[in-house]
Amino acid sequence: MKNQEIPKMVSHDGTYETVPLRSDRIAIAVVQTPVRGVDGDNPEPGIRDNLNYLLETIDKAQNVGGRCDLLCFHEFPLHGFAPWDLKQYLRVSRHPDGPEFQEIGKKAKQYNCYIALGCQMLDDDWPGHTMNTQVLVGPSGKIIARHWKQRNMRGMWPGVEQFTTTIYDVYDRYVEMYGQDAVIPVVQTPLGNIAMSSVQREPELFRAMAIKGAEVILRTATGGFSPLDVAATALYNGVYVAVANQAISPGSPFFEDSNAGGSAIYGPDGEAMAIAKSPNETLVTARIPIGAFRARHHQPTLHPALYMDVLNGYVPRYSPNLFADYQPEDLQDAARYLRDKSNWK
Numbered sequence: 001m002k003n004q005e006i007p008k009m010v011s012h013d014g015t016y017e018t019v020p021l022r023s024d025r026i027a028i029a030v031v032q033t034p035v036r037g038v039d040g041d042n043p044e045p046g047i048r049d050n051l052n053y054l055l056e057t058i059d060k061a062q063n064v065g066g067r068c069d070l071l072c073f074h075e076f077p078l079h080g081f082a083p084w085d086l087k088q089y090l091r092v093s094r095h096p097d098g099p100e101f102q103e104i105g106k107k108a109k110q111y112n113c114y115i116a117l118g119c120q121m122l123d124d125d126w127p128g129h130t131m132n133t134q135v136l137v138g139p140s141g142k143i144i145a146r147h148w149k150q151r152n153m154r155g156m157w158p159g160v161e162q163f164t165t166t167i168y169d170v171y172d173r174y175v176e177m178y179g180q181d182a183v184i185p186v187v188q189t190p191l192g193n194i195a196m197s198s199v200q201r202e203p204e205l206f207r208a209m210a211i212k213g214a215e216v217i218l219r220t221a222t223g224g225f226s227p228l229d230v231a232a233t234a235l236y237n238g239v240y241v242a243v244a245n246q247a248i249s250p251g252s253p254f255f256e257d258s259n260a261g262g263s264a265i266y267g268p269d270g271e272a273m274a275i276a277k278s279p280n281e282t283l284v285t286a287r288i289p290i291g292a293f294r295a296r297h298h299q300p301t302l303h304p305a306l307y308m309d310v311l312n313g314y315v316p317r318y319s320p321n322l323f324a325d326y327q328p329e330d331l332q333d334a335a336r337y338l339r340d341k342s343n344w345k
Contacts, residue, residue, distance in 0.1 A: 010211060010212055010213075011299075014298040014299050015298065015299075016193065016212065016213025016299060017188060017193075017213060018188055018192075018193060018213070018294065019188045019189065019190060020190065021190055021191070021192065021290055021291055021294070022069070022190035022191065023069070023290075023291070024289065024290065024291030024292065025287055025288065025289050025290065025291070026069040026070065026191050026192070026287070026288050026290050027066065027067065027068040027069050027070070027285060027286075027287050027288075028068060028069065028070045028072065028216075028240075028242055028265055028285065028286055028287075028288060029061050029065055029068040029070070029071050029072065029283055029284065029285045030072045030242050030243070030244045030263045030264070030265060030274075030276075030283070030284040030285075031057055031058075031061050031071055031072065031073050031244065031283055031284075032074070032244065032245060032246070032247045032261065032263040032276050032280075032281060032282050032283070032284065033053075033054075033057055033073065033074065033077060033246070033247055033281050034246060034247045034248065034249040034250070034281065035074065035075075035076055035077075035080045035081050035222055035246040035249040035252060036049075036050055036053070036080040036249065036251065037079070037080035037081050037082035037251065037252070037253065038050065038079050038080055038082070038092060040082060040084040040085070040087075040088025040089070040091060040092055041088060041091070043079060043088075043091050043092045046079070046080075047078055047079055047092075047094075047100065050077060050078050050079065050080065051078060051100050051103060051104075053077075054073070054077050054078065054104070054117075055103060055104070055107055057073075058071060058104075058107045058111070058115065059107075060283075061283055062111045062113070064283070065283045065285050066285070067111065067113075068113060068285065069113055069114065069191055070113060070114045070115075070116065070191055070216075071113060071114070071115045071116070072116045072117075072218055072220075072242050072244045073115070073116065073117035073118070073220075073244055074117070074118065074220050074221065074222060074244040074245060074246050074263075075118035075132070075198050075220040075221060075222040075244075075246075076118055076119065076120070076222055077117050077118070077119075078094060078100055078117070078119050079092045079093075079094070079119070079120060080249075081222050081223075081252075081253070082253055083160075083253055083331060084330075085329055085330035085331075086128075086130075086163065086327065086328070086329045086330060087329075089120060089130045089164065090122070090128070090130055092120060092130075093119075093120040093121055093122045093130040093131075094119050094120065094121060094122065095121070095122045096121065096123075096135075096143055096146060101135070101137065101143060102141075104117075104137050105137050105140075105141030105142060105143070106141060108137045108138060108139050108140075108141055109139055109140065109141040111139075112139045113139055114136060114137065114138055114139065114144075114189065114191060115136070115137045116134065116135065116136050116137075116194075116196060116218050116244075117134075117135055117137075117220075118132065118133065118134050118135070118198055118220045118222075119133055119135055120132060120133070120164065121133040121135070121146065125177065126165065126170075128327055129165040129170075129323075129327065130164050130165060131148050131149070131164065131165050131166070132148070132149040132152075132164050132166065132198060133146050133147065133148055133149070134146070134147045134149075134196035134197060134198060134218065134220060135147075136187060136189075136194065136196065136218075138189070144187060144189070145185065145187040145194070145196070147185055147187075147195070147196040147197060148166065148167050148174075149164075149166045149167070149197065149198050149199060150166060150167045150168060150183070150184070150197060150199050150202075150205055151166045151167070151168035151169075151199060151202070152164070152166050152168075152169075153200070154317065154318055154338065159332065159335055160331035160332055160334070160335050161328075161331060161334035161335040161337075161338050162331070162334065163323075163327070163328040163329075163330070163331065163333070163334035165323055165327070167183055168320050169320070169321070169322055169323035169324070170321060170323055170324050171183075171320035171321050172320070172321050172324065173321075173324060184205065184208045184209055184212060186209060186212045186213050186214045188213075191216070191290065192215040192216045192240075192288075192290045192294070193213045193214050193215045193216070194214065194215075194216050194217075194218060195209040195212075195214035195216075195217050195218070196217070196218045196219075196220075197209075197217070197218075197219060197220075198219065198220045198221065198222075200221065200225055200226065200229060201226060201229050203229075203232065203233065203236065206233045206237060206241075207236065207237060207300060207302075209237075210237035210238070210239050210299065210300050211299050211300060211302075213299070214237075214239060215239055215240065215290065215293065215294065215297065216239065216240045216241075216242070216288070216290075217233060217234075217237075217239055217240070217241045217242075218241075218242050218244075219233070219241060219242065219243040219244070220243070220244050220245075221243060221244070221245045221246070222245075222246055223246070223258060223259050224245065224258065224259025224260075224262075225243060225245060225259075225262070227262055227264065230243045230264065230266060231266050231270045231271075231272070232270065233266075234266035234267060234268060234269075234270050235266075235268070235269060235270025236270075236300070237268075237300050238268040238297065238300060239268055239297075240265070240266065240267060240268060240288055240293075241265070241266045242264070242265045242266075243262075243263060243264055243265075243266075244263050245259070245260065245261060245262050245263045245276075246260055247260055247261065247279060247280050247281045247282070248260045248261075248279050248280055248281075257279060260279035261276050261278060261279030261280075262275065262276055262279075263275070263276040263282075263284050264276065264284060265284060265285075265286040268293070268297075273286040273288075274286040315343050315344075316343065317342055317343060317344045318338070318341055318342060318343065319341075319343060322337075322338070322341055
């Protein structure tokens, strides 16, 4: 990612930058599959099994559901999820140049499609860190976008806190390395302008994506999400939103059916175009008239003068950069470290 050129996409006339579309209509599929956690001490066999399963599922999606321009998978199809410590996370995390993405790239090239998925990623510029990342592989077989998760939830579970590195955790250094525009990236593709994130329940983040020209927002989840939150993202911003959640997942550290299912594709009116009817493994597809949509679409309508003073005066519960000088070793260490860091009483 270092020194990557990320185009500016905030204009002052309601428009946004684009590249030509490959077609006036595109087919999107959300592939709802289980989360299968690997052994944090010996992850390679499990990751190989998960990769084989993912590649087979790509074949199924393209040959059973009809050819799709874009396949969307959930947050962790390669390694699953488990309560790993940092050393285990670093073993589990994948490198963008690794064999897994080369194999996924071959499938994207074979089917002339784009493939989106989440993954804990390593980055040579960030030794000792693991980043929850949304990855977009193009039909060239190459990764064309890696969007870091912007922030983690805090206070979700008693006695533990997430400690994988997000942009917010190392904000100043991230901006210094990649520029302010890379905090909320939008990638211009022949399918439309795409933004990706696994963040939940922060409408301002998705509003910013739409202001920067996102036409299709790809969201992922593990352990559930709020359908209302996703539908509202589409409605309030007038864009298409796809959400990929996990299917029923035997061996999950939670109950195997906890918050499974509900993967969906929402239209700009906030209505579901397609939604999973089962919490089991399944395929959700929709055709989007992206050409006609683009012809009439503009940035969302806002009136910042009414509320920017309020936003500028707001103090978040936790300040940015808290992992810039210290990286917690596990979930419990993260909770201990953050215990006295809150700005709120």
